[in-house]
Amino acid sequence: MYQPLPFDITLIDSGLMGKETVACYLIESQGEFAIIETGNYQTSPRVEQLLEQKQISKDQIRYIIPTHVHLDHAGGASVMMDAFPNAKLVIHPRGARHMIDPSKLIAGAKAVYGEEVFNETYGEIKPIAEQRIIVAEDDDSITFGDRTLVFRDTPGHAAHHFCIWDETSKGWFSGDTFGIGYPIQDTPKGRCLFPSSTPVQFDPFKQKQSIQLMLSYQPNYIYLTHYGAIEVTKEKGEYLCQQLDQYIQLAEAQPEGKATGEAIEPLLMEHTLTKIAEYGCSSDREAIKKAITMDIKLNSLGLAIWYEKYLVG
Template structure:
């Protein structure tokens, strides 16, 4: 089996997309009765791995029925259009708020370009490719699609982004969560199990909506969450409690720095301190510099998202 592919059982495979670093960004492949679906794709640079996973499992591209981005942020959906060029029978199932961006990704690209710059866009994401509108299905809350007779249920789950849905798979009793159930990196696993934090990435962070979405997912009684960042996690009662604790702490940090003269830098400093202290309590023995390095991107993006939320909240 390729080193980027992991068999999780129940016809579910995790694919390490290679984005940024190993064990950072996962796509998932569900296989049922000779039919297949991808959930999240990573970026354009991940497409060879996604097609390689099909080939390893003895599946032809025409056996893929669905490509399902959880939301249209580029680390989840940047490779959708390019992948679809190799999947003649597939359709894209995307949140209705994200459908237009899959058809014409120009605005999506320009938004990311403003954050990252041209050099980083090409290095990390490549040129975005649109999808024929006839091949795009806008989902709705409660929609059920079938994959080889296997039901996949869609739930509207705002909080991280308004264009976010999660997918419930009854066979594995798991949610494919995108970013709604936070970030849990395997480097931080200890004898206590996984560690988890929410992601407040710009530009649509909404803590109350996120809390509601997390509670809704837990009411389903899942055995696992399949996170894009990263992989399958269990022990969900403990992790959902920790996730909500960190969500409250994140909001408190933002509010405390609301009128700080250098708000962004102050929020970043406080978030990094929160994460270090929480990891030490979790039994993490990594050096502080290593922790900071692994979480540097998330600290930056979470601080940006908090700032946008604070400014939006002041005007409403």
């Protein structure tokens, strides 16, 4: 459930969507702490258990930071804000209103998942008081202890997405911008990543620009929400950008009016399984397919929605 990492970072398995699927991170500096990503309502008790083990007071949590407001990242924010009374929520400018009034987020998620599944997965999502929210514009920063985190606007996956640069570790907390890579995708040359193109604001051109911005910092690590800490090279980022180009080509290859999520999904699944195998992954193909099925379903829908907008101009 917990994995200590270098540079006073702890990886916490949120438990959302199964084991080693959605991560959040506890960062320490001189007795002060920040939490990046919030999972769902079941994640906060896991964080509290870790704090108890480490003999950390709840009052020492200074910041709670979802990278964007998709519910696998921000769904547990209100529960955490209740649990940690001294914490401020740091959020992208386009996401703040959804934390203050989450009704549209809730309605959208219920439309996708159905009310029963939504309630089981996310529970009650409550409004967060505006005075407890910090809106982080592009290149804003926060400091706790002697550690500074810098927020960079990284659209492409979503317009309300920032990534967080940690100079201490020379690493990015990447949300969904730098792709998806579960442990089952490990290879002798590192983890194979694939893009996240979920609805409804996916834009492959903006996402490539965001990846290039991240690479310009010459990072040593990427802290993936899906899932875990990986060493990063320029080549890994370029490989993601190449896949985004291939996503575009896949959509363009569909007959006119036929580039739907349902039509794209089997093609994108085969494409992704092939790329993972070509990268040197020896994991069982069916096990990989099971692990990425929901991602591919959402990626296909997001790609189809983007392509329809792209054609319109």
